[in-house]
Amino acid sequence: MTFQAKFPQGFLWGGATSANQVEGAYNLGGKGLSTADVVEFVEPEDRTSMKIPFPSIDEINNILKTDENRVFPKRFGIDFYHNYKEDIALLKELGFKTFRISIGWARIFPNGTETEPNEEGLAFYDRVFDEMKKHGIEPLVTLSHYEIPLHLSKEYGGFYSREVVDYFAHYAKTVFHRYKDKVKYWITFNEINSLLMAPYIGTGLVQDFVPEGKLLEAKYQTAHHQLVANAKAIKACHEIIPDAQIGCMVIGMINYPMSPHPEDAFAAHQDMHKTFFFTDVFTRGAYPSYMKRFFAENNIHVNMEIGDEKLLRDNTVDYIPFSYYMSGVSARPEQGGEKAGGNLLSNLKNPYLEASDWGWQIDPVGLRTLLNMFHERYEKPLFIVENGLGAFDKVEEDGSVHDPYRMDYLRSHIEQMKEAIGDGVDLWGYTTWGPIDLVSFSTSEMSKRYGFIYVDQDDYGNGSLKRSKKDSFYWYQKVIASNGEDLA
Numbered sequence: 001m002t003f004q005a006k007f008p009q010g011f012l013w014g015g016a017t018s019a020n021q022v023e024g025a026y027n028l029g030g031k032g033l034s035t036a037d038v039v040e041f042v043e044p045e046d047r048t049s050m051k052i053p054f055p056s057i058d059e060i061n062n063i064l065k066t067d068e069n070r071v072f073p074k075r076f077g078i079d080f081y082h083n084y085k086e087d088i089a090l091l092k093e094l095g096f097k098t099f100r101i102s103i104g105w106a107r108i109f110p111n112g113t114e115t116e117p118n119e120e121g122l123a124f125y126d127r128v129f130d131e132m133k134k135h136g137i138e139p140l141v142t143l144s145h146y147e148i149p150l151h152l153s154k155e156y157g158g159f160y161s162r163e164v165v166d167y168f169a170h171y172a173k174t175v176f177h178r179y180k181d182k183v184k185y186w187i188t189f190n191e192i193n194s195l196l197m198a199p200y201i202g203t204g205l206v207q208d209f210v211p212e213g214k215l216l217e218a219k220y221q222t223a224h225h226q227l228v229a230n231a232k233a234i235k236a237c238h239e240i241i242p243d244a245q246i247g248c249m250v251i252g253m254i255n256y257p258m259s260p261h262p263e264d265a266f267a268a269h270q271d272m273h274k275t276f277f278f279t280d281v282f283t284r285g286a287y288p289s290y291m292k293r294f295f296a297e298n299n300i301h302v303n304m305e306i307g308d309e310k311l312l313r314d315n316t317v318d319y320i321p322f323s324y325y326m327s328g329v330s331a332r333p334e335q336g337g338e339k340a341g342g343n344l345l346s347n348l349k350n351p352y353l354e355a356s357d358w359g360w361q362i363d364p365v366g367l368r369t370l371l372n373m374f375h376e377r378y379e380k381p382l383f384i385v386e387n388g389l390g391a392f393d394k395v396e397e398d399g400s401v402h403d404p405y406r407m408d409y410l411r412s413h414i415e416q417m418k419e420a421i422g423d424g425v426d427l428w429g430y431t432t433w434g435p436i437d438l439v440s441f442s443t444s445e446m447s448k449r450y451g452f453i454y455v456d457q458d459d460y461g462n463g464s465l466k467r468s469k470k471d472s473f474y475w476y477q478k479v480i481a482s483n484g485e486d487l488a
């Protein structure tokens with residue numbers, strides 16, 4: 001008998017964005033500067049490579065002094081701040097069941113340290129959630145997506161300092177109270193495991209706070225603080241919105257061994273810990289045993305306060321949201337191997353896979369394997385909150401964009417999601433990355449497009465900002481309308 005897997009009724013189809021990649025209006029409505037506002041555009045010749053900053057305070061101050069000659073695309077985004085109504089109407093037309101956005105923390109607390117929130121910032125998200133509700137779209141909201149108020153970074157080194165845990169908890173409680181009737185799906189941190197590769201982006205850690213030769217220890221101290229902050233937010237969310245679901249997100253990465261050599265297999269196993277360390281803590285509620293040896297061998301001491309262990313144990317996630325773009329290959333150190341592309345994780349090339357124009361290795365079956373791994377390890381509901389293909393799009397004379405490559409990428413991943421559901425995985429939903437073209441996280445360019453909706457804007461912020469539908473718009477509309485049955 002052939003087995004036919006199906007998406008469950010009520011499956012949450014949609015798309016995902018972040019405040020700093022779409023909103024713009026970086027200095028309007030009482031918003032403070034965020035860590036993303038000082039991240040510069042990557043020049044054309046470097047566009048396919050990664051340039052993730054890890055600045056010092058001097059560098060940040062220097063950027064602020066000389067910024068009129070530089071390009072900061074995350075300051076203008078795609079002007080979602082002013083276009084949200086039109087954008088949400090287009091998502092409704094696509095048939096979205098859910099839309100993932102993030103709240104710009106610095107819109108609510110401009111410095112991060114205030115007691116009273118900025119009403120104008122809160123009111124903006126009220127309007128956005130109301131607009132979603134009007135169209136029957138369920139909000140899925142991230143509290144911190146690759147940005148924190150810049151002040152917290154400069155004054156405290158971000159989450160490296162314990163104080164920031166409490167500032168975050170205050171922010172989380174504030175928005176839970178405000179939006180408790182409007183938002184039921186929450187994510188605390190975007191890709192929390194990214195801090196091991198890019199500590200400034202998600203946590204605000206800057207060079208000045210890191211003692212000489214202690215970067216690895218500083219990263220794990222910062223990780224501990226974010227995990228405690230996550231637990232505090234989960235506790236508050238469960239108290240304030242008892243019918244909410246809250247999770248913490250990771251980069252979903254699967255590593256294959258380069259060869260059947262047992263040491264390559266062990267290297268792949270170890271590399272998976274870059275993800276599992278975080279999911280183990282926030283799902284099982286305790287540090288995994290393998291970290292003891294890792295900390296001892298790397299001379300890492302993490303300061304924990306009395307009560308932290310209990311807090312982590314008592315406040316675990318309701319579901320696991322994760323992104324998935326590619327798989328990786330691991331090998332024992334002496335094995336060598338050619339490097340593959342990616343925005344954060346550094347990997348070896350897999351000869352069996354094709355790659356995007358940015359070198360990201362495309363592996364739909366890896367998604368099925370990863371879904372099964374998470375499911376078997378934790379038996380918790382899963383949510384793919386980012387997946388998609390960044391590509392160069394060509395606008396034809398009549399304004400159309402033919403993007404079969406995007407449909408192929410998404411189709412092949414959706415097919416594997418369906419198989420995973422057939423394997424028994426409890427998958428709640430799927431939000432593709434950047435349903436409307438947006439500013440790239442890693443290179444801050446517009447040329448790398450993920451959307452079903454084209455935005456007329458170039459890398460420097462020139463353009464009419466007009467939105468138009470690509471071929472993939474009509475395709476995804478059909479996918480959603482058929483609940484994943486019609487993928488043609």
Ligand code: BG6
Nearest residue numbers: 018190191343390440441442443
């Ligand atoms: C994820 C991030 O890592 O990848 C997003 O959560 C990001 O913010 C996405 O945009 C795609 O990466 P990039 O570098 O192509 O924008």
